[in-house]
Amino acid sequence: TEHLKLFGPEGPLVAVAGEDLVLPCFIRPNTSAVDMTVEWFKLYVDDSLVHLYKDHEDRNEKQAQSYRGRTSLFKEELQKGNASLKLSAVRVSDEGEYKCLVDDKSWSNDITIHVTVEVLGSHPVIMMESYDNSGGINLVCESRGWNPEPEVLWLDREGATLPAEDTQTHRDTEGFSVKR
Numbered sequence: 001t002e003h004l005k006l007f008g009p010e011g012p013l014v015a016v017a018g019e020d021l022v023l024p025c026f027i028r029p030n031t032s033a034v035d036m037t038v039e040w041f042k043l044y045v046d047d048s049l050v051h052l053y054k055d056h057e058d059r060n061e062k063q064a065q066s067y068r069g070r071t072s073l074f075k076e077e078l079q080k081g082n083a084s085l086k087l088s089a090v091r092v093s094d095e096g097e098y099k100c101l102v103d104d105k106s107w108s109n110d111i112t113i114h115v116t117v118e119v120l121g122s123h124p125v126i127m128m129e130s131y132d133n134s135g136g137i138n139l140v141c142e143s144r145g146w147n148p149e150p151e152v153l154w155l156d157r158e159g160a161t162l163p164a165e166d167t168q169t170h171r172d173t174e175g176f177s178v179k180r
């Protein structure tokens with residue numbers, strides 16, 4: 001088994017929030033992984049177990065809460081050495097580094113995959129904030145739930161950018177909220 005090696009995607013994966021994502025991980029030359037242990041972890045988090053397959057079964061008692069019911073392996077693909085993970089209904093909080101570790105007692109190998117999650121935020125809402133001393137008005141534009149961080153621009157009717165104060169940005173599990 002020492003010539004076996006795990007492979008993953010060529011580069012980072014970009015997922016769209018709400019959609020399903022396959023994280024590729026496979027053994028080459030292709031060899032059955034049915035009798036092996038397949039572990040998927042998320043790196044740099046406390047609750048790191050994403051999926052565990054061991055002794056021919058999924059063993060997800062210690063799986064992180066946020067992944068409950070959202071992960072699966074492709075059982076018929078395991079015999080071709082394909083240990084790819086399906087993650088359903090991707091969330092912004094799924095963003096990060098994942099490790100696929102395949103272990104066969106005499107052999108073990110792992111790969112790391114970087115996942116980013118894109119989400120379109122809410123429609124911008126424009127509000128009048130105040131009058132200013134020169135008789136004009138101050139407007140503020142707000143939008144929530146973006147990832148990655150969006151840019152906020154004020155444009156005039158010709159499409160030229162208008163001077164504005166700095167954007168206030170806030171980040172939570174739903175993504176970036178912005179106000180300018």
Ligand SMILES: *[C@@H]1O[C@H](CO)[C@@H](O)[C@H](O)[C@H]1NC(C)=O
Pocket residue numbers: 030031032079080081
């Ligand atoms: C290896 O992959 C090839 C191409 O997908 C397939 O034809 C072959 O049956 C596979 N071998 C094993 C042992 O699964």
Ligand SMILES: *[C@@H]1O[C@H](CO)[C@@H](O)[C@H](O)[C@H]1NC(C)=O
Pocket residue numbers: 022024026074077082084
């Ligand atoms: C592994 O299985 C998934 C799901 O069927 C498939 O999309 C993917 O192409 C497979 N990867 C390889 C290397 O066979």
